[in-house]
Amino acid sequence: MQPLTNRSKLVVQKEMTFMERIYLPAILKGMAITLSHFFKKKNTVQYPEVQRPIAPVYRGKHVLKRDEQGRERCTACGLCAVACPAEAITMVAAERTKGEENLYREEKYAAVYEINQLRCIFCGLCEEACPKEAIFLTDVITPVETTRKEFVYGKDKLVEPLNQRIDVSKRQSWRMPEQQS
Amino acid sequence: MDSALLIEKIVLVLVILGITLLIATYSTYAERKIAAFLQDRQGPNRAGIFGILQPIADAGKMFFKEDLIPAASEKWLFIMGPGIAMFTACMTGAAIPWGTELHVFGYTLHMQIADIDIGILYIIGFVSMGVYGIMIGGWASNNKYSLYGAIRASSQMISYELAMGLSIIAVVMMTGTLSLKEIAAQQHGINWNIWYQPLGFIIFFTCALAECNRAPFDLPECDSELIGGYHTEYSSMKLGFYLFAEYINMFISSAVIATLYFGGYNFPGMDFIESSTLLGWLQFATLFAKIFFFIFVFMWIRWTLPRFRYDQLMHLGWKSLIPLAIVNMLITAAVVLLKSNSF
Ligand code: SF4
Ligand code: SF4
Numbered sequence: 001m002q003p004l005t006n007r008s009k010l011v012v013q014k015e016m017t018f019m020e021r022i023y024l025p026a027i028l029k030g031m032a033i034t035l036s037h038f039f040k041k042k043n044t045v046q047y048p049e050v051q052r053p054i055a056p057v058y059r060g061k062h063v064l065k066r067d068e069q070g071r072e073r074c075t076a077c078g079l080c081a082v083a084c085p086a087e088a089i090t091m092v093a094a095e096r097t098k099g100e101e102n103l104y105r106e107e108k109y110a111a112v113y114e115i116n117q118l119r120c121i122f123c124g125l126c127e128e129a130c131p132k133e134a135i136f137l138t139d140v141i142t143p144v145e146t147t148r149k150e151f152v153y154g155k156d157k158l159v160e161p162l163n164q165r166i167d168v169s170k171r172q173s174w175r176m177p178e179q180q181s
Numbered sequence: 182m183d184s185a186l187l188i189e190k191i192v193l194v195l196v197i198l199g200i201t202l203l204i205a206t207y208s209t210y211a212e213r214k215i216a217a218f219l220q221d222r223q224g225p226n227r228a229g230i231f232g233i234l235q236p237i238a239d240a241g242k243m244f245f246k247e248d249l250i251p252a253a254s255e256k257w258l259f260i261m262g263p264g265i266a267m268f269t270a271c272m273t274g275a276a277i278p279w280g281t282e283l284h285v286f287g288y289t290l291h292m293q294i295a296d297i298d299i300g301i302l303y304i305i306g307f308v309s310m311g312v313y314g315i316m317i318g319g320w321a322s323n324n325k326y327s328l329y330g331a332i333r334a335s336s337q338m339i340s341y342e343l344a345m346g347l348s349i350i351a352v353v354m355m356t357g358t359l360s361l362k363e364i365a366a367q368q369h370g371i372n373w374n375i376w377y378q379p380l381g382f383i384i385f386f387t388c389a390l391a392e393c394n395r396a397p398f399d400l401p402e403c404d405s406e407l408i409g410g411y412h413t414e415y416s417s418m419k420l421g422f423y424l425f426a427e428y429i430n431m432f433i434s435s436a437v438i439a440t441l442y443f444g445g446y447n448f449p450g451m452d453f454i455e456s457s458t459l460l461g462w463l464q465f466a467t468l469f470a471k472i473f474f475f476i477f478v479f480m481w482i483r484w485t486l487p488r489f490r491y492d493q494l495m496h497l498g499w500k501s502l503i504p505l506a507i508v509n510m511l512i513t514a515a516v517v518l519l520k521s522n523s524f
Binding site: 024027030031033034035037038040041042043044046 | 215218219220221222223226383481482484485486
């Protein structure tokens with residue numbers, strides 16, 4: 001039969017020669033190989049102290065963005081929750097009352113917004129689904145917690161603080177310029 | 182027996198036991214470090230500088246874990262298993278000559294706990310009793326994987342003990358004594374037995390690997406087939422005892438290999454050292470350097486070779502090692518006979 005590639009090899013079940021049967025040369029060869037690795041440079045990165053560079057579009061912990069005037073952008077439309085394949089997002093909507101215009105951008109807002117970080121697979125579909133550019137994934141790695149409850153991130157952990165805004169412009173770069181608000 | 186001798190022996194027993202336990206503890210650390218280095222990793226390096234406190238952290242963890250005894254197990258035997266394993270492992274150190282004599286505070290210390298004239302038989306005896314710990318523990322767990330592990334351990338030990346014994350007989354015939362002290366003393370300077378018994382050494386070394394249940398002969402534990410083998414059901418310090426006994430066995434095996442084939446405490450150029458105090462310490466250090474080297478080789482082999490299949494293991498033991506050991510024995514016998522007739 002014509003071989004499909006030139007890499008194919010014929011399998012032969014030949015008797016082992018005497019040298020092969022006493023194993024020792026092969027064992028010594030293997031041990032030389034492992035010993036050479038003993039002195040090689042280690043591949044390990046000492047994690048908390050040293051970190052590997054990550055891509056600009058790395059998908060880590062979420063952030064709920066505020067707009068330029070510091071108002072929460074999310075309008076509790078629920079599209080992110082629908083898009084989420086892991087069903088990690090839940091929210092409770094509320095209506096904006098008079099006097100709250102400086103807090104919430106839209107007339108409806110999320111009173112409770114929770115993401116279960118244990119369910120989340122960091123696919124970024126919530127970010128893609130959001131019509132208000134409210135939710136983004138950042139390069140922050142979700143820290144370790146000791147109970148399951150602590151992994152359900154509420155608005156206290158998700159909404160970006162007013163005094164330290166998080167730059168997500170790199171994640172918006174794929175959008176058309178006119179779509180950016 | 183006068184009281185000075187009694188005190189000397191008690192001190193020696195405690196010191197040797199302490200050293201044995203310390204080395205076994207730090208073997209776990211060495212194992213992890215060597216494994217890591219051979220695989221281009223760092224190994225434990227968080228507890229203390231270079232992770233030097235790691236064994237203590239591990240031991241602490243072992244102590245504070247929940248100690249489970251399965252409901253369907255044979256309770257007393259289940260508890261006895263690790264005890265026997267540990268006991269037999271600790272007993273073997275008694276017959277090994279750790280040096281000739283040591284002068285401490287103007288007192289001469291003989292560096293052997295018990296100079297039994299059948300020392301090597303004593304060690305072989307205790308090593309083969311070690312399998313009872315594994316067998317009893319595995320059987321008493323009432324778990325099929327443990328039982329498999331126990332069965333494998335016993336058949337493996339029985340098969341490899343034969344070849345081991347036969348390779349030792351060659352050494353015994355050559356040296357004409359069963360006493361480890363004598364055997365060590367005869368290998369003065371660099372007149373080591375390895376030059377006369379290279380084949381015997383290879384056979385003995387292979388069997389020692391198998392007796393210690395070390396890879397590539399770790400079929401009794403064999404994680405990928407038997408979960409944990411004979412200690413599947415064990416937890417807490419009982420598991421710790423089994424693991425610990427394995428490391429002690431490794432240490433003792435290295436000591437026996439060093440004594441039987443690599444001159445024990447002898448080193449080339451030992452005749453030129455005048456001071457007997459210095460000589461005593463140097464001999465002690467030499468023996469331990471050799472032991473550490475063999476422990477390293479044990480670990481090196483573990484992280485190089487894949488595990489044997491069970492039939493391959495039996496094939497190697499019965500069809501290769503035993504015939505080789507017999508041939509080795511016959512050749513040695515012939516040479517010894519020729520020598521004794523011609524001189
Ligand atoms: S990143 Fe994916 S899984 Fe996580 S919350 Fe968003 S949509 Fe759900
Ligand atoms: S984050 Fe975006 S998609 Fe989700 S509810 Fe708020 S506005 Fe809607």
